[in-house]
Amino acid sequence: VEKHFSNHKMKKKKNRLFLFCWALGIARSAPTSQFAQKNKNDSLNLTRTTRKSVQHLLEKYKLQMGNIHLEDHSYHLRDLPLLSTDFNNWFQMTDWTRLHGALGDIQTYWSMLGWKRKQLEQERDVQMDPSLLQSIRHVQHDLCDLMKKVNSEMRGIKSSWVKPAPCVELQNLGRSSRTLWESRVEGYIILRDLHLYLTKLARDFLLLASKSHS
Numbered sequence: 001v002e003k004h005f006s007n008h009k010m011k012k013k014k015n016r017l018f019l020f021c022w023a024l025g026i027a028r029s030a031p032t033s034q035f036a037q038k039n040k041n042d043s044l045n046l047t048r049t050t051r052k053s054v055q056h057l058l059e060k061y062k063l064q065m066g067n068i069h070l071e072d073h074s075y076h077l078r079d080l081p082l083l084s085t086d087f088n089n090w091f092q093m094t095d096w097t098r099l100h101g102a103l104g105d106i107q108t109y110w111s112m113l114g115w116k117r118k119q120l121e122q123e124r125d126v127q128m129d130p131s132l133l134q135s136i137r138h139v140q141h142d143l144c145d146l147m148k149k150v151n152s153e154m155r156g157i158k159s160s161w162v163k164p165a166p167c168v169e170l171q172n173l174g175r176s177s178r179t180l181w182e183s184r185v186e187g188y189i190i191l192r193d194l195h196l197y198l199t200k201l202a203r204d205f206l207l208l209a210s211k212s213h214s
Contacts, residue, residue: 039156043149044205050142051198057135058191064129065184073192075185079112080193081105083200095208096157102201103150103164109194110143110167116187123180139194140167 062070081104090098117136120128144167154161 039149039153040205040209043146043153044202044209046142046146046149047198047202047205050139050146051195051202053135053139053142054191054195054198057132057139058188058195060129060132060135061187061191064132065188070188075189077112077186077189077193079108080190081108081197083193083196085200085204090204094157096154096161098204098208099150099154099157102204103147103154105197105201106143106147106150109190109197110140110147112190113140113143113194116183116190119183120187123183 093101113136117133117140120133120136147167151161151163155163
């Protein structure tokens with residue numbers, strides 16, 4: 001009888017231990033999954049918000065150029081990321097690789113905006129809307145926040161990922177505009193392509209979010 005009672009107590013302890021471990025696993029995995037999904041939603045929402053800010057800034061910039069209806073896609077800057085997507089390659093990438101690519105692209109636009117803003121600051125003797133530079137700073141701030149969101153997602157996938165240096169503007173990108181008009185056109189190209197890129201990025205984040213639900 002004592003042996004049977006002892007075995008019964010042992011089984012109850014094992015069952016309780018099993019249930020405890022099972023519950024602990026759920027408690028750990030659920031918040032992690034919810035946290036990862038929240039990061040994806042935050043990145044998507046911030047991308048959409050930044051895109052609207054860039055759209056308003058682009059309209060203001062074109063007005064400064066003297067043509068609010070300017071839509072010229074014949075101009076390009078070689079330093080900007082490609083806007084086209086090879087979906088066959090994209091779907092074969094890991095989520096971490098996609099996010100790493102997005103991080104580099106956002107960093108490039110952030111740096112190019114800073115470079116152009118500094119040029120515009122040096123041209124302040126030319127008639128210019130004083131709120132234009134401030135709007136560029138706001139967009140840069142949003143892009144910096146977006147990089148932090150992407151970093152957070154990457155660390156969620158690969159905990160060994162080392163966060164890169166914070167947003168620091170490059171002192172010299174090795175290029176200069178020959179004329180005032182060329183400088184204005186370069187600013188238009190950066191904002192135009194950034195608006196298109198954020199549209200593409202929002203779609204990518206939407207696809208990543210849908211993948212996590214499937």
